[in-house]
Amino acid sequence: MTEQEEMFAIMDGMEEVNRAMHQEELRVAPLCHMRPMFRDMSDSTDGYCEEWWECSVCGHTKPLYRRRGDGEISIKEVTK
Numbered sequence: 001m002t003e004q005e006e007m008f009a010i011m012d013g014m015e016e017v018n019r020a021m022h023q024e025e026l027r028v029a030p031l032c033h034m035r036p037m038f039r040d041m042s043d044s045t046d047g048y049c050e051e052w053w054e055c056s057v058c059g060h061t062k063p064l065y066r067r068r069g070d071g072e073i074s075i076k077e078v079t080k
């Protein structure tokens, strides 16, 4: 295998993983405007990392969780 072929093989593998992750995300994503909401996240100023679902049509968000830097997770909402 040449170096280039090897690189393509690695990229193929990564694409496969990304696709699987995307599939899983679509499977668990809540729906808004008949479309799965996409997942977004950010670090807030108080040391928490927040993650939420966001509708790409109306921008409406659904909190997923807040996580502190030390790994503690507080779930705000689990179900639709």
Ligand SMILES: [Zn+2]
Pocket: 032, 033, 055, 056, 057, 058, 059, 060
């Ligand atoms: Zn919406």
